[in-house]
Amino acid sequence: MDRDNARRRVEWGHLVLLALIIGSAIAYLLDARATSTATNNIALVQPTSVFVFILGLLVLSQAFPKTDGDDAETRASERAELIRVGLLAAAFGVFILSLETLGFDLATLLFVAGGLYLCGERRVWVIALYALLFTLIVVSGYQWLVPFPFPMTVL
Amino acid sequence: MLDFDAVSSAFELLGSSASAWVYLLPGLLIGLVFGAMPGISITMAMAIFLPLTLYMDFLPAIIFLTAIYTGAGFGGSVPAVLMNIPGTSSALATTFDGYPMARAGRHNEALGVALASSVIGTLSSYILLLLLIVPVSAVVLKLGPLEMFAIAVWGMLLLGSLSGNSVARGLLAGAFGVLIGTIGMNTAGYVRGTMGVPWLLDGVPVIPAMMGLLAASQLLNLINTTYLIENEEDRGISFAAILAGAKTAIRYPLIMMRGAGIGVVIGSIPGVGSSISNLISYSETKRNAPDAETFGTGNPKGVIAAESANSSSEGGAMATMFALGIPGGGATAILLAAFAMHNVVGGPQFIANSKDIVYAIIFTNFAQAVCLMFVGLLFVYAAAYIVRVPLRFLIPSVLAVSTFGAYAISNSLSGPITLFVFSLIGWLMLRYGYPVAATVVGMLLGGLLEENLIRTLQISRGEFSYFLERPGALAIFALMLVSIGLTILNSNRRKRLERSSEIGS
Amino acid sequence: MSNMTRRGVLKGATALGAMIAAPTVLRAQAAYPSQPINVVVPFDTGGYNDRLARALAPYLQDALGQPLIIVNRGGAGALLGHTYFMQQPDDGYTIICTSAAPFLPLNVLTQNASFDVSDFHMINTPSRDYTMMTTANGTGITSVQEVIDRLKEDAGSLSIGIQPASADLVNLMLFADAHGIDRAGLRLVTYSGGGPTRNATAGAVVDVGMVGGQGFLRLADQVTPLMVFDSGPRDGWEAPAVVDVSGADAQFVAGSQRGWGVHASLLASHPDRYEVIASAIESVSKDPAVIAALQEQDLATDWHGPEASNRSIRQTFEVMSRHVDLLQGS
Numbered sequence: 005m006d007r008d009n010a011r012r013r014v015e016w017g018h019l020v021l022l023a024l025i026i027g028s029a030i031a032y033l034l035d036a037r038a039t040s041t042a043t044n045n046i047a048l049v050q051p052t053s054v055f056v057f058i059l060g061l062l063v064l065s066q067a068f069p070k071t072d073g074d075d076a077e078t079r080a081s082e083r084a085e086l087i088r089v090g091l092l093a094a095a096f097g098v099f100i101l102s103l104e105t106l107g108f109d110l111a112t113l114l115f116v117a118g119g120l121y122l123c124g125e126r127r128v129w130v131i132a133l134y135a136l137l138f139t140l141i142v143v144s145g146y147q148w149l150v151p152f153p154f155p156m157t158v159l
Numbered sequence: 160m161l162d163f164d165a166v167s168s169a170f171e172l173l174g175s176s177a178s179a180w181v182y183l184l185p186g187l188l189i190g191l192v193f194g195a196m197p198g199i200s201i202t203m204a205m206a207i208f209l210p211l212t213l214y215m216d217f218l219p220a221i222i223f224l225t226a227i228y229t230g231a232g233f234g235g236s237v238p239a240v241l242m243n244i245p246g247t248s249s250a251l252a253t254t255f256d257g258y259p260m261a262r263a264g265r266h267n268e269a270l271g272v273a274l275a276s277s278v279i280g281t282l283s284s285y286i287l288l289l290l291l292i293v294p295v296s297a298v299v300l301k302l303g304p305l306e307m308f309a310i311a312v313w314g315m316l317l318l319g320s321l322s323g324n325s326v327a328r329g330l331l332a333g334a335f336g337v338l339i340g341t342i343g344m345n346t347a348g349y350v351r352g353t354m355g356v357p358w359l360l361d362g363v364p365v366i367p368a369m370m371g372l373l374a375a376s377q378l379l380n381l382i383n384t385t386y387l388i389e390n391e392e393d394r395g396i397s398f399a400a401i402l403a404g405a406k407t408a409i410r411y412p413l414i415m416m417r418g419a420g421i422g423v424v425i426g427s428i429p430g431v432g433s434s435i436s437n438l439i440s441y442s443e444t445k446r447n448a449p450d451a452e453t454f455g456t457g458n459p460k461g462v463i464a465a466e467s468a469n470s471s472s473e474g475g476a477m478a479t480m481f482a483l484g485i486p487g488g489g490a491t492a493i494l495l496a497a498f499a500m501h502n503v504v505g506g507p508q509f510i511a512n513s514k515d516i517v518y519a520i521i522f523t524n525f526a527q528a529v530c531l532m533f534v535g536l537l538f539v540y541a542a543a544y545i546v547r548v549p550l551r552f553l554i555p556s557v558l559a560v561s562t563f564g565a566y567a568i569s570n571s572l573s574g575p576i577t578l579f580v581f582s583l584i585g586w587l588m589l590r591y592g593y594p595v596a597a598t599v600v601g602m603l604l605g606g607l608l609e610e611n612l613i614r615t616l617q618i619s620r621g622e623f624s625y626f627l628e629r630p631g632a633l634a635i636f637a638l639m640l641v642s643i644g645l646t647i648l649n650s651n652r653r654k655r656l657e658r659s660s661e662i663g664s
Numbered sequence: 665m666s667n668m669t670r671r672g673v674l675k676g677a678t679a680l681g682a683m684i685a686a687p688t689v690l691r692a693q694a695a696y697p698s699q700p701i702n703v704v705v706p707f708d709t710g711g712y713n714d715r716l717a718r719a720l721a722p723y724l725q726d727a728l729g730q731p732l733i734i735v736n737r738g739g740a741g742a743l744l745g746h747t748y749f750m751q752q753p754d755d756g757y758t759i760i761c762t763s764a765a766p767f768l769p770l771n772v773l774t775q776n777a778s779f780d781v782s783d784f785h786m787i788n789t790p791s792r793d794y795t796m797m798t799t800a801n802g803t804g805i806t807s808v809q810e811v812i813d814r815l816k817e818d819a820g821s822l823s824i825g826i827q828p829a830s831a832d833l834v835n836l837m838l839f840a841d842a843h844g845i846d847r848a849g850l851r852l853v854t855y856s857g858g859g860p861t862r863n864a865t866a867g868a869v870v871d872v873g874m875v876g877g878q879g880f881l882r883l884a885d886q887v888t889p890l891m892v893f894d895s896g897p898r899d900g901w902e903a904p905a906v907v908d909v910s911g912a913d914a915q916f917v918a919g920s921q922r923g924w925g926v927h928a929s930l931l932a933s934h935p936d937r938y939e940v941i942a943s944a945i946e947s948v949s950k951d952p953a954v955i956a957a958l959q960e961q962d963l964a965t966d967w968h969g970p971e972a973s974n975r976s977i978r979q980t981f982e983v984m985s986r987h988v989d990l991l992q993g994s
Contacts, residue, residue: 021587025335032338036351044347048609052337059331085383092382096558100575112559119555123382138556149199150567152735206709300867347854348828360740429863484882496715496961570737617853618823
């Protein structure tokens with residue numbers, strides 16, 4: 005760690021990612037060792053998770069890069085972008101969790117419509133028409149291709 | 160090598176019913192469409208159409224099913240290039256350079272390169288098959304765990320090429336992938352890391368995880384972009400450019416032959432196959448290329464390496480199936496069932512006694528490869544229109560289609576949930592400069608590494624002398640070291656040359 | 665459920681233009697079955713049960729007068745598919761095609777399944793596998809006696825390819841006990857799946873393989889069978905049965921028993937419907953045309969009937985539950 009005067013910024017997302025990687029490596033190793041400490045169980049898992057742990061700690065400092073003096077304006081626009089990504093990701097998550105309760109047809113219709121809106125389409129008739137057509141084609145296409153049924157509500 | 164009597168009776172067999180060839184085109188098209196849909200595997204396509212062949216004669220049935228096999232083998236490359244979605248694990252390396260090419264407006268060229276490499280890969284693999292079927296089959300079952308471990312390590316060398324600027328981040332991403340790849344019940348029956356989720360017993364579903372890491376993560380990021388290709392004038396769909404791409408591919412016969420060789424040999428090993436061969440071919444090509452540093456940013460050679468290897472694995476898998484009567488994977492298991500329906504059962508006896516049938520099937524595949532070139536041209540031409548679709552339509556659509564594919568693979572929410580979780584992880588990794596591809600490679604190879612390491616330890620009882628009893632494994636390790644050594648030597652020589660030319664100028 | 669009625673099983677056929685006459689037997693609406701029947705296959709496409717279900721389906725739907733829809737629910741050693749099946753109503757519109765043994769006992773004994781083996785009622789298990797001790801041609805091993813002698817002297821002298829937590833493993837340990845071989849000293853090389861175990865055996869990667877014998881039929885000219893774990897010779901293998909080697913009272917577990925089943929509760933809730941299904945399966949299994957068609961695909965159609973099928977699975981369960989310690993990781 006260099007102790008010069010340059011200011012350091014915290015990349016919170018980066019920290020989250022590293023915490024996730026390091027944390028899951030530790031948790032995985034503990035879980036594997038709890039199952040059994042036999043060679044047949046941990047021959048690869050133990051050295052690899054220790055490797056990930058050490059490497060993760062070495063990389064940790066990279067989550068605190070020196071500030072290159074970016075101004076408030078770029079950071080604000082970046083924040084706006086992040087919010088859009090977050091909203092889309094949230095919509096995607098809701099879509100996936102609702103697949104079996106709403107049915108693939110209804111969930112897809114809502115997600116595509118919502119996704120179109122989030123991605124910047126504002127003409128309501130375009131959103132409605134596209135979402136409807138897309139749902140019809142994809143649902144019937146996959147139903148035809150896949151050798152087992154999908155849960156549906158309307159179709 | 161060739162038995163000409165058998166060759167002529169093979170032609171007789173093929174000519175005996177001209178109507179059988181009617182099934183070639185529908186087979187190829189079905190394969191292309193199924194292969195291009197994320198989550199629809201070749202196995203699934205063939206399983207659906209297997210009952211249909213019950214009512215056909217031998218020749219049409221085999222033409223039809225192998226045409227599906229060939230078509231689906233290439234179909235997976237189309238979403239890999241255009242959307243960064245490897246619909247199957249064998250198209251993974253295609254995304255490394257194919258997708259960057261598409262983003263740079265070279266989508267036509269990339270598709271052309273992929274198509275020509277696939278066609279030539281398939282062709283050359285069947286030529287190799289004609290010559291190699293007997294020796295390959297003699298070796299393939301003798302491969303023990305140490306040899307398989309060596310092959311997995313060879314695949315891991317790719318991590319070096321994927322690391323980008325930060326070796327530490329690349330290794331971390333790769334090792335993280337290896338850990339993910341070992342979750343579930345291992346080869347000795349121990350269950351780890353499932354967090355009590357029953358479906359994790361079989362491990363993290365690989366294809367949904369791959370789609371999440373590589374594709375969905377990208378799509379989330381693209382929300383702030385309007386088109387896949389930024390320059391409007393680059394969004395053209397051009398037959399000429401696709402053909403130019405095909406020509407580009409032909410200009411690198413060496414890469415193609417290496418890909419085909421790796422593809423046939425690795426493809427013939429049951430349970431390994433095309434998902435590993437494309438990685439090894441890519442990594443070998445990159446390490447030996449003078450312009451290695453441009454790999455991963457849209458170098459057509461990367462696409463050639465990947466596609467020639469994954470398509471030629473088909474020939475390798477067929478060799479094992481014929482010579483030993485053993486399916487290398489799901490698709491050949493179906494083919495084997497189809498053969499069995501017509502009293503054609505693979506095995507050494509079969510190769511010896513039914514050369515004409517083997518040759519007939521090989522020639523059928525030649526015809527398919529040639530047809531694929533033309534059908535494929537039309538198919539990729541149509542598919543390329545995706546780049547004209549504004550991203551605000553494409554993003555939700557592709558996310559939805561990927562979800563359908565993920566569900567199709569697992570027939571439960573486990574696929575879509577995996578897709579979602581890994582799209583978030585992938586997005587974070589992309590944002591902070593971690594190579595997601597390294598994680599995918601680690602995930603693909605983690606299980607193979609672990610089971611063969613464990614088996615090596617079991618069989619050798621930890622005694623080192625076992626190594627000396629396995630000349631095959633030592634040969635693979637030696638080959639690997641020589642290859643790495645040559646790379647280092649070459650790059651040093653190149654650097655010296657560059658330096659001296661700089662001084663000279 | 666109505667969503668599923670819209671899926672004709674033979675959609676692929678129509679798309680191709682290669683039309684296959686669809687079953688057009690019309691029945692009165694009230695009579696069972698009045699809607700398509702789902703067949704749960706708790707494995708992915710391409711495996712034995714999937715192939716069996718898809719091969720028999722065209723004939724069975726002719727006999728039943730309604731289309732059959734194959735629903736693959738693979739994963740976790742059939743636990744996911746079995747659980748899913750149990751969650752479906754016992755109205756005769758969902759039946760199952762599964763490897764009842766060893767997977768039902770394994771689910772119950774080692775995976776905390778939410779059901780019991782007796783919740784399933786097998787109508788017929790045509791495919792009955794058996795553990796076979798096998799070696800590759802040219803390993804120098806020619807008889808099971810040789811294996812016994814060598815293992816008695818040094819239990820680790822031969823490497824044994826085997827699946828962990830399997831009926832094969834139970835059989836190996838019972839065999840070891842019967843001949844005074846040191847269990848702990850055995851050199852086990854573990855494979856996940858029968859196919860890889862057989863490949864390793866046929867390739868002489870391991871000295872001896874312990875795995876289901878029917879899968880070896882296609883590799884017959886590459887391997888030497890040493891012993892079958894059954895009460896008599898099987899499938900024409902020139903190898904003694906375990907009862908000949910370890911004594912008439914030798915203990916062993918039967919191999920995979922695959923076939924058709926329903927909810928056990930169906931017998932009480934809809935005995936009439938159960939009769940319809942059972943007699944359809946029986947008549948189809950005995951139809952010479954069907955037998956010929958399935959034989960071409962290496963699929964079994966032997967009729968053993970519900971009583972024998974369920975008895976055999978119960979017995980397998982009992983033996984496996986006595987050796988539950990062997991089934992939990994090795």
